[in-house]
Amino acid sequence: MRAIGTTFVLLIPIASAFSAIAFQPFTDKEEIEVIYRFEKPVINNIGKEEKPLFSIDIPSLPKTNREGIPKLPVKPGRILLPKGKGVKRIEVEIPKKIFLGRFPAVERGGKVVPLTPSAQIKFTDDKKENPLIENVEVYVFRGYKILHLNIYPVHYDAKTGKTYFFPVVKIRVWLKPSSYKGGYRGLEKDREIVERIVDNPEILDTYGPVKDSKGRYQYLIITSEKFKNYDGELSFHDLVEHKKSIGTNATIVTIEDILANDSFSVNGEWGITIRIIPFINPLFMAAKEFSMMFKLG
Numbered sequence: 001m002r003a004i005g006t007t008f009v010l011l012i013p014i015a016s017a018f019s020a021i022a023f024q025p026f027t028d029k030e031e032i033e034v035i036y037r038f039e040k041p042v043i044n045n046i047g048k049e050e051k052p053l054f055s056i057d058i059p060s061l062p063k064t065n066r067e068g069i070p071k072l073p074v075k076p077g078r079i080l081l082p083k084g085k086g087v088k089r090i091e092v093e094i095p096k097k098i099f100l101g102r103f104p105a106v107e108r109g110g111k112v113v114p115l116t117p118s119a120q121i122k123f124t125d126d127k128k129e130n131p132l133i134e135n136v137e138v139y140v141f142r143g144y145k146i147l148h149l150n151i152y153p154v155h156y157d158a159k160t161g162k163t164y165f166f167p168v169v170k171i172r173v174w175l176k177p178s179s180y181k182g183g184y185r186g187l188e189k190d191r192e193i194v195e196r197i198v199d200n201p202e203i204l205d206t207y208g209p210v211k212d213s214k215g216r217y218q219y220l221i222i223t224s225e226k227f228k229n230y231d232g233e234l235s236f237h238d239l240v241e242h243k244k245s246i247g248t249n250a251t252i253v254t255i256e257d258i259l260a261n262d263s264f265s266v267n268g269e270w271g272i273t274i275r276i277i278p279f280i281n282p283l284f285m286a287a288k289e290f291s292m293m294f295k296l297g
Contacts, residue, residue: 032078034200036169038153041073041100043163046107056154056163065109072106072154079173080198081138081145082206086178090149092132093170100154101160132169144194144207147173186210201255214288219243219250226256 013105039059048052058073067072081087136149151171155164188210195201221236228236236252243250 001217026053031172031174032079032082032203033170033172034077036075036151036153036171038073038075038165038167038169040167041154041165043076043100043103048106051105052103053105053107055107056100057155058153061153066178067109070106070156070158072152073154075151076271077133077149077151078198079147079149079171079172080194080200080203081147081173082175082203083145083184083208084177084179084206085175086145087138087147088174088176090136091170091172091174093172094166095168095170096166098165098167099165100165103156103163104161105181106156106158106163116287132166133171140183141194141197142167142190143186144190144198144204145178146198166258175186175251184215218248221250221252222258223252223254225254225256230251 038061042057042058042059044055045052046055056070056072061073062074063071066072131152133149133151136147138145138147149171151169153166153169155166157163178253184207186208191204191207191210195204219240221240223236230236240250242254
């Protein structure tokens with residue numbers, strides 16, 4: 001095995017589709033860098049001695065499974081963008097390129113079953129099947145902007161069989177001011193989930209401190225006055241008390257109370273469905289865990 005010391009830099013422009021509510025960013029950094037390090041691939045002959053078929057695996061990484069395309073290790077990258085920032089461009093740097101050998105046949109993906117009969121599935125040809133990164137998209141999860149991309153630490157040339165390994169891949173994201181409508185609530189539970197799924201949780205500090213969620217309702221029952229006042233066996237009050245006994249803050253609100261409050265109207269319109277939306281929205285934005293809602297009666 002030999003190492004090739006050339007450094008590759010790939011520039012990838014990306015367009016941002018987010019707009020609407022602007023806010024002051026908490027950081028002035030122009031770029032963020034995330035470094036991915038990979039274990040040495042494990043290569044095995046899963047075929048016969050007279051007709052070898054090789055598998056290429058990296059411990060802890062999933063593999064691609066595109067029909068007819070070599071199955072290779074892939075790292076699903078999740079890079080958190082600072083608050084108030086978007087992606088200007090992306091640089092991919094590979095400090096070292098290691099030659100693993102020449103393998104004439106590598107296991108390929110099996111047949112993909114479409115979700116619907118009319119689904120059309122298209123894949124790139126062999127010349128483009130091993131990009132350094134692909135599927136570059138920015139999504140908003142609970143108000144946090146996350147850059148999603150697939151990183152391929154192994155390159156396989158289907159024509160020559162030459163296979164290379166990149167033990168270190170550096171992703172540098174150049175930033176630009178950005179705004180979006182994303183439902184950021186500043187809740188501790190949201191932050192804990194994001195911290196588990198992103199590769200650079202230190203950027204969470206740019207979103208500011210989390211809110212105190214004490215006293216917020218986690219379980220809301222919306223029903224009629226008739227059902228609320230029911231005091232027989234297995235009433236909604238019993239359900240509320242049960243929820244409170246297991247640490248879930250719960251309450252009951254009646255449809256009549258919502259309809260009687262003009263502050264929950266939309267453009268002066270009436271109707272329970274129209275009224276419930278502005279009633280629920282601030283509760284959802286403030287709730288640590290908004291588990292369930294009933295609309296009965």
